[in-house]
């Protein structure tokens with residue numbers, strides 16, 4: 439039985455103690471606000487990710503059962519039946535959770551290293567903290583870890599079709 443029957447969450451309210459999990463959900467493109475105190479009942483469209491046993495079984499609450507990040511991510515994706523869209527990867531600021539916006543190359547001048555300015559195919563910028571991102575700025579290892587994680591999940595092959 440799914441702990442959150444029938445809910446297709448648009449927002450993953452995540453307790454601060456699960457900060458690393460939240461970062462990776464943001465990296466996959468999910469709207470993942472960190473919260474200090476869990477609401478008694480998550481609002482419609484939201485699911486609460488928590489480790490508080492006492493909240494288990496409430497509507498819209500997913501009790502994260504694992505300690506390892508990879509296991510946590512796998513549990514969340516599977517139990518919420520989420521299919522990460524490759525086009526949404528790196529679409530959010532990992533720090534602020536805001537959607538990043540395209541940044542013209544000339545506007546990136548002075549904000550990124552000269553070599554990156556000359557060679558990166560595209561730039562985005564967080565409207566909150568101003569951080570500039572480009573393909574590879576999260577590190578090749580982030581891509582590798584995501585690919586390994588998704589390859590591990592059932593049906594991963596069909597999720598990962600190139601978005602061209």
Ligand SMILES: [Zn+2]
Pocket residue numbers: 531532533534535536564565566567568569
């Ligand atoms: Zn930001």
